[in-house]
Structure formats: C-alpha cells, structure tokens
Amino acid sequence: MASPRWFYQISGRWLPWLSLLTFVSIIIGVIWGLGFAPQDAKQGNSFRIIYIHVPASFLALVGYYIMAISGAIAIIWKIKLADVVMKSAAPIGASLTFIALLTGAVWGKPTWGTYWIWDARITSMLILFFLYLGVIVLQKAYSAQGLSNKAAALLALVGTINIPIIYKSVDWWYTLHQPATIKFTEAPSMHPDMFQPLLIMIIGFYLFYVTALIVSMRAEIIFRERNTSWVKELALNLKDKRPI
Amino acid sequence: MMFQFENFSDFIYMAGHGQYVWTAYSVSLIIMAFIFVMPLFRKKNIIQKIIKKNH
Amino acid sequence: MHTLRRYRLTMVIFIVTTTSVAVGLMSYALRENINLFYTPSSVISGDAPVNVTIRIGGMVVKDSLTRSKQSLQSTFRVTDGKSEVDVYYDGILPDMFSEGEGAVATGEINGDLVFIASSILAKHDENYMPPEVTYALDEAAK
Structure with a gap:
C-alpha cells in the first residue's frame, strides 16, 4: 500500500467522478456568483470577485500546508508518494496564489482606489507566491533528485510560518485589507443569499485542488516509474487506444 | 433567487464593474483549466516516448 | 521509532520552531513598520x-x-x-x-x-x- 503504483491504479477509478463533480460545482458557483447572487449595497457588482478571490486564497494557504507536511513526511519516513505530493502541490499552489493576488488587485481598483498596496496582508501573500516559486525551482536545482527534494522540502517547512502570518495579518497590524468575512468561531458576516454561492465555490475549489493534485501526481508517477515493467505494460496496453 | 440583471448587456457591463469582474473570472478560470490540462499532456508525452522506445 | 527517523523528525521540528520564533520576534520588533x-x-x-x-x-x-x-x-x-x-x-x-x-x-x-x-x-x-x-x-x- 501507499506505493506510487497502487496510487496510480486507485486514483484512476476516482478521477472521472472527481473531475465531473469539480466541473459541476464550479460551473454552478460561477453562474450563481456572477448572475444570481445579489450585489453588495456598498461595493455593487465588483463584490462578485469574492467568489474567486476567497476560495483561491483559502486553497493557496491550505495547499501550502499540504505541500510542507508531505515534504516533511518525505524527509522523515522516505515515502515516495509523499515526495510526489510535494512536487505536484507546488505549481498548483503557486497558480492559486497568483489567482488570489490577481483577483485581489482587480477588486482593489474599484473598491479601494488602487490595484496594489504594500500592506501586511498583500505583502505576506506575495511572499507566499515566492515561497511556492522557490520550492518549484529548488526541486530542479540539483542533478541528484534526492538532494533537490530535500532542499525543496526544507524551504517549504521554513515557509510554513508565513501561513498564520497571512491569516492573522489583518488583525495584528493596520492594513488596508479588511478582516476575514468567514471566521472559524462565528457566523460569516455576510447575507445568506451571498454566502451560499461562496460555500459552493469553496467546495468547488477544494474539489479542484484534489483533482488537479491527482492529475499532476499521476503524470509524475508515470515519469518517475517510466523504466519499470508495470508502466511499460500500461503504455503498451494504451498503444491501440487513445492515451489519456 | 432570480437573475440580477435586466438584459445581457447589463450583465456584461455590470454597472461599470464588468471589466474588473470579467477579467478576474476569465483569467482565473483559464489558469485553472491550464493547470488541470498540463499534466494530462505531460503524461501522454511520456507514454508515447515509452511506446516508441519499446517498439 | 527508528533512531534515524527520530533524528530527522527532531531536526524538522527544530527547524520549523526556530524559524517561527525568529520570524515572530522580527515581525514583533518591526510592528511599527509593518503597520x-x-x-x-x-x-x-x-x-x-x-x-x-x-x-x-x-x-x-x-x-x-x-x-x-x-x-x-x-x-x-x-x-x-x-x-x-x-x-x-x-x-x-x-x-x-x-x-x-x-x-x-x-x-x-x-x-x-x-x-x-x-x-x-x-x-x-x-x-x-x-x-x-x-x-x-x-x-x-x-
């Protein structure tokens, strides 16, 4: 169990369903958020950007923990699959962080009056983006794969301190960014008509994260095991069919 | 729950915020589609290489 | 637990805690500038x-x-x-x-x-x- 081969086979069975579920929930969330959620009394329609901005930021932070923890598991217990998770999580996390920064900038212009400001929230989020890029680059830094992975995992672990800083930055310091709308301890400070599509989008982004991670891990597994007999067999079996 | 806009052009214009909202949504969804599809192509490439080598 | 694994686990925990404390102290010292x-x-x-x-x-x-x-x-x-x-x-x-x-x-x-x-x-x-x-x-x- 927990071998790359085992994961490849079992994930192949889940993948079509997960992809379908991801697609359906994001489509519903997007249509609901763009067309059916009421506009905000103060911000008008620019508020609709929240349906991308909040789920992307959320998964960018969660994804960092997933990457760092699997990096630690790969270092300590030398589990191959954990290493594959770390490697696949980095570009997905970087993309989600980029989406969070971009949608934030585009939302900032009509609400704050500027695309960018160096406040604690936005700066720490930019640092997160660079941490993800650092992990991606370090994985390719040394010709010895083991050394590269170790260096990348260490950077990922050192960077975990940034996650609580991002999350609490709006409470610890004076920032232009407002405090969190969705809190762990109390009800969201948002009307239910607006919150329901947001919940759908957060679920959709979670599903997207899992699906994207699995798809990326499967490609990485095939690459790493390309010289093994089971991958060769799989490739030759796919020869007559259209490989997906 | 009902559609919040009178017609399609209102939906696109969004009372002046359309450019921001549509930029945010379209760029984000393109990036997401990209990170989903890229590994599929990568896998396809690797498998084709294996097939060629073992032909 | 295997000695080597325990050593690696300790190292990982050590690295994460020390950097956390360092960054924590730094951002506390610089709080006026971060505002x-x-x-x-x-x-x-x-x-x-x-x-x-x-x-x-x-x-x-x-x-x-x-x-x-x-x-x-x-x-x-x-x-x-x-x-x-x-x-x-x-x-x-x-x-x-x-x-x-x-x-x-x-x-x-x-x-x-x-x-x-x-x-x-x-x-x-x-x-x-x-x-x-x-x-x-x-x-x-x-």
Missing part, C-alpha cells in the same frame, strides 16, 4: 512624524466632509474612536469613499496638525449585504 498607517491618536500624541510622508487611517467622521464648489478640494476628519484629525485633500476621492466608512490617506502632517493628503484610498469592512437588506435595516433604525 500600513498611523492612527489619529498617534498623530495627536505626537508619535507620528511631522512634515514627513506617512499614511494615516481611520473612520471618516459623519457630517465632516466638505467639498469645494469650484475645485476638487475637500476636507474631512478621520477618527479611531479616541482622537480626530483634520484632513485636507485636493483631488478625486475614490468611488467607495464616504462618511462613516474607513479611509487611508497618504500625505504629511503640517505644523497645525492638519493632514495634507496627496492621495486617498477607501477602506471597507468585511460585511456584505444586498442593497434591499441595508435599506430595510436603515428603515427599521429610523
């Missing part, structure tokens, strides 16, 4: 530097905004609940700027403790509500 703006209280108490470009932030006091009829000049007061500071600004205010809402101004404090702003940003809160609900709440409050 985006000074509060009106720090302007009144003299903690905020005078004649240097800084930012101040707070709530725009209700009924304090006056706009010149001939030009873009406007004045208003910002408060943090304890102190208030007069702000003077010559330029276009952001769409979201309004009394009772947050604002962050960049500029300088002059000798009379008036803040001469060169740019104004609107700051909004984390509450979202449809217009009809806000309207109903306002009506109920009357």
Whole structure:
C-alpha cells in the first residue's frame, strides 16, 4: 500500500467522478456568483470577485500546508508518494496564489482606489507566491533528485510560518485589507443569499485542488516509474487506444 | 433567487464593474483549466516516448 | 521509532520552531513598520512624524466632509474612536469613499496638525449585504 503504483491504479477509478463533480460545482458557483447572487449595497457588482478571490486564497494557504507536511513526511519516513505530493502541490499552489493576488488587485481598483498596496496582508501573500516559486525551482536545482527534494522540502517547512502570518495579518497590524468575512468561531458576516454561492465555490475549489493534485501526481508517477515493467505494460496496453 | 440583471448587456457591463469582474473570472478560470490540462499532456508525452522506445 | 527517523523528525521540528520564533520576534520588533498607517491618536500624541510622508487611517467622521464648489478640494476628519484629525485633500476621492466608512490617506502632517493628503484610498469592512437588506435595516433604525 501507499506505493506510487497502487496510487496510480486507485486514483484512476476516482478521477472521472472527481473531475465531473469539480466541473459541476464550479460551473454552478460561477453562474450563481456572477448572475444570481445579489450585489453588495456598498461595493455593487465588483463584490462578485469574492467568489474567486476567497476560495483561491483559502486553497493557496491550505495547499501550502499540504505541500510542507508531505515534504516533511518525505524527509522523515522516505515515502515516495509523499515526495510526489510535494512536487505536484507546488505549481498548483503557486497558480492559486497568483489567482488570489490577481483577483485581489482587480477588486482593489474599484473598491479601494488602487490595484496594489504594500500592506501586511498583500505583502505576506506575495511572499507566499515566492515561497511556492522557490520550492518549484529548488526541486530542479540539483542533478541528484534526492538532494533537490530535500532542499525543496526544507524551504517549504521554513515557509510554513508565513501561513498564520497571512491569516492573522489583518488583525495584528493596520492594513488596508479588511478582516476575514468567514471566521472559524462565528457566523460569516455576510447575507445568506451571498454566502451560499461562496460555500459552493469553496467546495468547488477544494474539489479542484484534489483533482488537479491527482492529475499532476499521476503524470509524475508515470515519469518517475517510466523504466519499470508495470508502466511499460500500461503504455503498451494504451498503444491501440487513445492515451489519456 | 432570480437573475440580477435586466438584459445581457447589463450583465456584461455590470454597472461599470464588468471589466474588473470579467477579467478576474476569465483569467482565473483559464489558469485553472491550464493547470488541470498540463499534466494530462505531460503524461501522454511520456507514454508515447515509452511506446516508441519499446517498439 | 527508528533512531534515524527520530533524528530527522527532531531536526524538522527544530527547524520549523526556530524559524517561527525568529520570524515572530522580527515581525514583533518591526510592528511599527509593518503597520500600513498611523492612527489619529498617534498623530495627536505626537508619535507620528511631522512634515514627513506617512499614511494615516481611520473612520471618516459623519457630517465632516466638505467639498469645494469650484475645485476638487475637500476636507474631512478621520477618527479611531479616541482622537480626530483634520484632513485636507485636493483631488478625486475614490468611488467607495464616504462618511462613516474607513479611509487611508497618504500625505504629511503640517505644523497645525492638519493632514495634507496627496492621495486617498477607501477602506471597507468585511460585511456584505444586498442593497434591499441595508435599506430595510436603515428603515427599521429610523
């Protein structure tokens, strides 16, 4: 169990369903958020950007923990699959962080009056983006794969301190960014008509994260095991069919 | 729950915020589609290489 | 647990804790610099530097905004609940700027403790509500 081969086979069975579920929930969330959620009394329609901005930021932070923890598991217990998770999580996390920064900038212009400001929230989020890029680059830094992975995992672990800083930055310091709308301890400070599509989008982004991670891990597994007999067999079996 | 806009052009214009909202949504969804599809192509490439080598 | 694994686990925990403590101490020491703006209280108490470009932030006091009829000049007061500071600004205010809402101004404090702003940003809160609900709440409050 927990071998790359085992994961490849079992994930192949889940993948079509997960992809379908991801697609359906994001489509519903997007249509609901763009067309059916009421506009905000103060911000008008620019508020609709929240349906991308909040789920992307959320998964960018969660994804960092997933990457760092699997990096630690790969270092300590030398589990191959954990290493594959770390490697696949980095570009997905970087993309989600980029989406969070971009949608934030585009939302900032009509609400704050500027695309960018160096406040604690936005700066720490930019640092997160660079941490993800650092992990991606370090994985390719040394010709010895083991050394590269170790260096990348260490950077990922050192960077975990940034996650609580991002999350609490709006409470610890004076920032232009407002405090969190969705809190762990109390009800969201948002009307239910607006919150329901947001919940759908957060679920959709979670599903997207899992699906994207699995798809990326499967490609990485095939690459790493390309010289093994089971991958060769799989490739030759796919020869007559259209490989997906 | 009902559609919040009178017609399609209102939906696109969004009372002046359309450019921001549509930029945010379209760029984000393109990036997401990209990170989903890229590994599929990568896998396809690797498998084709294996097939060629073992032909 | 295997000795080598336990050693690696200890190392990982050690690295994460030491960097966390280091970054924690650093951001505590630099907290004044990390803050985006000074509060009106720090302007009144003299903690905020005078004649240097800084930012101040707070709530725009209700009924304090006056706009010149001939030009873009406007004045208003910002408060943090304890102190208030007069702000003077010559330029276009952001769409979201309004009394009772947050604002962050960049500029300088002059000798009379008036803040001469060169740019104004609107700051909004984390509450979202449809217009009809806000309207109903306002009506109920009357």
